Amino acid sequence: MRAAVLEQCPGDLVIDEITLTTPEPDEVLIQTVACGLCHSDLHMIDGHLHTPVPAVLGHEAAGIVQAVGENVTDFAPGDRVVSCLSMFCGTCRECSVGSTWLCERRQSLGKRTDGTSRLRRGDEQVAQMTGLGAFAEEMLVHRNAIVRVPDELPLDVGSLLGCAVVTGVGSVINGAKLRPGSTVAVIGCGGVGLNIVQGALIAGAERIIAIDLNPEKLALAGLFGATDVINGGETDAVEAVIDLTGGGVDAAFEAIGLPATAQQAFRMIRPGRTAYLVGLPGAGATIELPGTAMLLQGRGLQGLFMGSNNFKRDIPMLANLYLQGRLKLDELVAARIDLEQVNEGYAAMRRGTEARSVIVF
Numbered sequence: 001m002r003a004a005v006l007e008q009c010p011g012d013l014v015i016d017e018i019t020l021t022t023p024e025p026d027e028v029l030i031q032t033v034a035c036g037l038c039h040s041d042l043h044m045i046d047g048h049l050h051t052p053v054p055a056v057l058g059h060e061a062a063g064i065v066q067a068v069g070e071n072v073t074d075f076a077p078g079d080r081v082v083s084c085l086s087m088f089c090g091t092c093r094e095c096s097v098g099s100t101w102l103c104e105r106r107q108s109l110g111k112r113t114d115g116t117s118r119l120r121r122g123d124e125q126v127a128q129m130t131g132l133g134a135f136a137e138e139m140l141v142h143r144n145a146i147v148r149v150p151d152e153l154p155l156d157v158g159s160l161l162g163c164a165v166v167t168g169v170g171s172v173i174n175g176a177k178l179r180p181g182s183t184v185a186v187i188g189c190g191g192v193g194l195n196i197v198q199g200a201l202i203a204g205a206e207r208i209i210a211i212d213l214n215p216e217k218l219a220l221a222g223l224f225g226a227t228d229v230i231n232g233g234e235t236d237a238v239e240a241v242i243d244l245t246g247g248g249v250d251a252a253f254e255a256i257g258l259p260a261t262a263q264q265a266f267r268m269i270r271p272g273r274t275a276y277l278v279g280l281p282g283a284g285a286t287i288e289l290p291g292t293a294m295l296l297q298g299r300g301l302q303g304l305f306m307g308s309n310n311f312k313r314d315i316p317m318l319a320n321l322y323l324q325g326r327l328k329l330d331e332l333v334a335a336r337i338d339l340e341q342v343n344e345g346y347a348a349m350r351r352g353t354e355a356r357s358v359i360v361f
């Protein structure tokens, strides 16, 4: 099968022929239908996050089940599925208390039971990024890395449920557990940030303030439910949020992954509230916070990984909200591209002007 391979870190992706190992009892073989381009892959392409190479990247995918291993009873060939990198074992301490997105065995579920990769090029092992490796015509994954979605869901937009949407909406409803009537600020209006905005709308936020440097993304944020937009390049975003809300927001979400914007999020919240780090920082990044304000004003900063999801519950719910017209997906897609155009898609992401490109196989 054809796949987009990262040969060096940093480096561009190269289209090459890759083979899959024979499915093990807990594995499912999927024909990939679509895969979104996520900023986390770009971190690896640009060398900001180290990853073993060669590797097949891509983790925001949807497809159709082709074959199942002998232990798999909840999927059958022909099922339409969305993948999620929050794969889980179901039995570790975190899974037992319901925090499946923190599964202690997540890393090992991304490989064969003998610890080798499911992807090969001749005799060479090729790493399967996040246990999915979805920039490929087929995926071989653990059964707890996918969930079935309704037949009516178009898979090109459905793929986005697996990362950007579950992360954004999940951060609001699972992570922050936002109450109706809250005030919210969102820093960064890319794929995840727009979904934090629409998550806040779904959760009944009274005021949703979107912040970005790009006027096109701010216009999209308005479409997704922002009540106010701030161009952080023209205005001091922290002062503007405090002015608009008479003292700060109940919850601020950072969806870029930069220490400077994480500090801004912390300074935008009212005393006793929490700012949330949702964007993935580069390797080794540290965030300095004013300790006195943190203690005397009872402020917090909390990281939220992948929207604190239980994706087998959350993704079908999000798919149904889309089918009812209550969740926007079509508007997230700026371009549908071929696998061969993956590097051009990431070049567009670096320019920061578009919402999301989706590879359609």
Ligand SMILES: [Zn+2]
Pocket: 038, 039, 040, 041, 059, 060, 163, 164
């Ligand atoms: Zn992602």
Ligand SMILES: [Zn+2]
Pocket: 088, 089, 090, 091, 092, 093, 094, 095, 102, 103, 104, 105, 106
């Ligand atoms: Zn587990």
